[in-house]
Amino acid sequence: MFGRQKNPPQPQPSEPDPPTSVDGRKGRPTPKRKDVEAANRRPLVPNDRGAARRSQREKFARARREQQEAMLSGDEDKMPPQHRGPARRFMRDYVDARWSPGELFLPAAILIILVLLAGNLFPAFIEVIITAILVAYVFVLLAIIDAVVLAVRVRNKARAKFGADSLGRGPLMYVVFRAFYLRRMRLPRPVVKRGEFPV
Template sequence: MFGRKRNEDLAPIVEDEAPAGKGRPTPRRREAEARNKRPLVPTDRKAARREQRAKYAQARERMNEAMVTGDDQHMPAQHRGPVRRYLRDYVDARWNLGELFLPIAALIVAIMLGASFLPGLTEVALIAFYSLYIIVFVALTDAIVLAFRLRRKARIKFGPERVGRGVILYVIMRAFQLRRTRLPKPQNVRGAFPV
């Protein structure tokens, strides 16, 4: 009655012996610090510099390739993101008066140089000189109006928090570049405005 009951039908409980710990001894502090120590100055400076230059050259090559192909991942930070792509595509889709500024300015400089050698062209040179100011004013006005209109469209499309600072200057600078010399390269044809 007060004794121990024995039950023959219960199977004995066997505990699985799982390995305790991580299976290796904890390294001494001295050993861990020695493993993490790296020299501040490499022992072979020329090899380290060659390695660093090769790494920078490879990064520059990837970045230049991205500027041609339009790959956002490897572009410089100022050109990255959907907002900047939208702005670039919109500027590239239209004819800008700013792109015509450089060829017209070169023509006017040639006329002014010709007028210095031929005295009969002084009136033409004076007209060309003043027309250069008019062209600059008209092209700059066109680019500024485009930039403000484009910033408003980008804020509607992406939200005001995603359209950061520098949008107006970014659009103006791109509008004044010749289409062939723009970087990142235009990814759309003229007239294909982004939605």
Template sequence: MAKTTPSTPTPAEPTAEESAVGKGRPTPTRREKEEARKRPLVSNDRAEARRRARAQAQEQRDKARIGLANGDEKYLPMRDRGPQKKFVRDYVDARFSFGELLIPLMFLVIILTFFPQPEVQYIAIIALWAFFILAAADAILLGFLVRRRLAAKFGADRVEKVRWYAAMRALQLRMMRLPKPQVKRGQYPV
């Protein structure tokens, strides 16, 4: 005998008439059960479904954008993943690079080329090329420094190819870098 708890009511015994009649309806066929379970792939209200899909996609894009900006490893592209790339990003962000000033200097040269005096234009172009050579030399030096620091930290045989990665990050304006800089200037990684 099974004990019943006070909170669950005991089922009433079916009367002779109810047991003869059964459940009062025919057993549903397999086809009827499957039809009842079917749901449309696209809802009847397509406009609402489209709005929901757009909102969900926008939410995912926002989450990915914020994750990328914060340097969350899950949202980074493959070229930016890994501890060595993080070390390079932090090292480049901690130092001042001449390449950071290249874009503002180019805008200045463009403005100076509108001056009618050819001497001003020549000086501006020569200064731009000199600064470009200085930025390239700084990027090459940065590549050697980063490679040496990575070899000291991770081992000389395990160093990835990161010179180009470091140079391209150093040539960008600090405020336009993605992922955003996680360290302040002078705060070199250990």
């Protein structure tokens, strides 16, 4: 009972020393997980909300300036997504290569407003004024029909050349809206002359 133990305990192997660096010093201890998470944790609400808002506004303004400059220079890489790609460029060039009645929509709208004001000032010429208004409305209706027919034709040509998946969202409205702008007001800027239809 008090004698020698039959199976004396075996000495436990000692754990290997941590690797040492070249200069013989031990490396820094592994950081704890909670310390790493605390260092990476960012507040959902910044401390200085005013500075954060100003920074966000400056970021958006800088992005808008870059997109505006790209629309003027023709740099497609920095244009808004709805203007990028060969199919969109094809549709723009086709619209810019022809003259559309919709280009006179803005002058016609201004003329209608002036005629309506003249009707209030000169009631004696009411028949002439009504005739002018009817002519302006007929012109606007014809411009809308022309733009829709053009949009369908250009969409079909672009679909046959580039495939339906490359047209993007709303190809018809893309063409219609461009046809209703004066040529010098269109963005992205026209790069083809009248009559230079893309092939």
